[in-house]
Amino acid sequence: MNPDSIPATALILTRNSAATLRRALDSVEDFDDILICDGGSTDDTCAIAREFGARTIEQERTCLNEDGSIRNFACVRNAALKEALYPWVLSIDSDESASEGLVAEIRVFLAGNPPPGVCRTPARIILDGTPIFRSSNYPGYQVRFFHRDAGRYKKPLHERFTPHSNVPIRTLTSPWQYYIESRTYNADYGKDLPHHLAIYVEGYKNAPARKRMRGTYRALRAMLGIAIRAIYNNIVHPGPNTYPLSYEWVRIRYQWEIIKAIWRTLSK
Incomplete structure (x- = not known):
C-alpha cells in the first residue's frame, strides 16, 4: 500500500461507461483500492479502468436480467462488497464523482481509527458545469461511505445502504456529485x-x-x-x-x- 493512499475501497458500477468513467476515477485516485463492478461493457470502460490501475470484476449474474441489465441493484452491490480489499467503502456511480472535500474528510476520518459505522454524505448537482446549491432533493443525504459490516444494501431500485441497529451514524459535510447535461x-x-x-x-x-x-x-x-x-x-x-x-x-x-x-x- 502507498503510505499516501487512503486505506479504503472505492466501488463503482459500470456498463458502457467510457464517456464518464475517467471523471469518476480521477476523483477517487487517492484510494488504495479501486474496484470496478462491470456489467459486460462493450466500449472502452474496462480499458479506462486499467489505465487507472483499478480492479475489475463482473456483476453477479444472479442479480441480472437475461439481457444483462440489472434486475436488483442491491443484489449487485452486496455481491461486489465481498470483493473489496478494505472494510471501509466509498460507493459512487460511473457518472458521479467524489468532491475533493469529501475525499479529504474521509482521509481525516479514517486516520482516527473509527469503529465500524456509516457516514451520511450530502449530494451536489452539477448542471452543465454549474454547481447547484438549491434543489428540491437537497441536502440529499445518502450513506455513501461505510464499513461493509455495518449494514447491507436494500431495495432492487434506488438502493440504499441500510445500517444495522446501534451502528454509529456520522454526517459528512462535503458532497458526492452527480452531473446533468441539458443537451442529453x-x-x-x-x-x-x-x-x-x-x-x-x-x-x-x-x-x-x-x-x-x-x-x-x-x-x-x-x-x-x-x-x-x-x-x-x-x-x-x-x-x-x-x-x-x-x-x-x-x-x-x-x-x-x-x-x-x-x-x-x-x-x-
Whole structure:
C-alpha cells in the first residue's frame, strides 16, 4: 500500500461507461483500492479502468436480467462488497464523482481509527458545469461511505445502504456529485425510465392492495414535496445555482410513472 493512499475501497458500477468513467476515477485516485463492478461493457470502460490501475470484476449474474441489465441493484452491490480489499467503502456511480472535500474528510476520518459505522454524505448537482446549491432533493443525504459490516444494501431500485441497529451514524459535510447535461437530459431520462419501471412492475406483481396504496402514498407525497420546494427555491432564490423548474417537473413526472407502474399489473 502507498503510505499516501487512503486505506479504503472505492466501488463503482459500470456498463458502457467510457464517456464518464475517467471523471469518476480521477476523483477517487487517492484510494488504495479501486474496484470496478462491470456489467459486460462493450466500449472502452474496462480499458479506462486499467489505465487507472483499478480492479475489475463482473456483476453477479444472479442479480441480472437475461439481457444483462440489472434486475436488483442491491443484489449487485452486496455481491461486489465481498470483493473489496478494505472494510471501509466509498460507493459512487460511473457518472458521479467524489468532491475533493469529501475525499479529504474521509482521509481525516479514517486516520482516527473509527469503529465500524456509516457516514451520511450530502449530494451536489452539477448542471452543465454549474454547481447547484438549491434543489428540491437537497441536502440529499445518502450513506455513501461505510464499513461493509455495518449494514447491507436494500431495495432492487434506488438502493440504499441500510445500517444495522446501534451502528454509529456520522454526517459528512462535503458532497458526492452527480452531473446533468441539458443537451442529453431528456434522452437519458427516456433511456433509463423503461428499465426502472420494469423493476417497479416486478416488485408489485401479485402485491396486496395495502402495499400498492403505501407505494402510491409515498409517490404522491414525493410529488407534493418536490413541487413545494421547487417553487419556493425558484421564487425566493432565482438564478443559475438553483435547479430549474423544468428539471424539477421531470422528477414529478417520474413519480407519476411510478404510480402507474404500481397499478399496472392489475389491468393484466
